[in-house]
Amino acid sequence: MAEKKNQKRKAGRPRKKQSLDTDEILKLALKHFAAKGYGGVSLHAIAKEKGIATSLLTHHFKTKENLWQQSMMLVGGEIYGELQDLFEIIDDYDGMEKLRIFNKKIVHFSARRPEFQQCIVQEVFSNNTRSNWLIEELLRPIFGFMEGIIKEEQAKGTIKKVPQANLSSFIIGSITTLFSRSYQMQKVYNINPYDQEQIDQHVEVINDLIFNGLRTNPIKQEE
Secondary structure, three states: OOOOOOOOOOOOOOOOOOOOOHHHHHHHHHHHHHHHOHHHOOHHHHHHHHOOOHHHHHHHHOOHHHHHHHHHHHHHHHHHHHHHHHHHHOOOOOHHHHHHHHHHHHHHHHHHOHHHHHHHHHHOOOOOHHHHHHHHHHHHHHHHHHHHHHHHHHHHOOEOOOOHHHHHHHHHHHHHHHHHOHHHHHHHHOOOOOOHHHHHHHHHHHHHHHHHHHEOOOOOOOO
């Protein structure tokens, strides 16, 4: 007997015709992880918002942790690649100018991809598989651009010999807090951190405060 045309499909792999834009899924997943925390996210919720079958996500990403890693790698790899290209261009620049440019780049990236920083903050306060993966795969390489220059400038005596842990946390925290606490900034100070004027102002303020504080001979402001 011929099979019925409307016969229900057996459970299994998703139909091939249901395609998946993995980059779009990863960007959406990152927003979910940033807003709800790792524990509050489910593959089902992401699939439902995207209008696809949960089985399609499972087929491509296997586990929620793998989805989290790939979403972080997509955005983290983006900033790392941009920094690589940038530092090749500015290779001959003075070390202090390189730091200024690095800070500016991180400010603009934090404004463009706030979910990345929010996920970092959620994970790195404790010892777990995600925090260790994040530190080794993304944070060490990204911060390495800044820390290498700092060591060189400290050896030259152009900036104060502040311990790396204090200095790195001070610089990165100063840069990213405006965006990782964007609602607080809006509510308390009545500003939108993502306005271009606020972003540009943040670059100027950060570089002025950091570099006048770091220099062994701070540049005096003209009266």
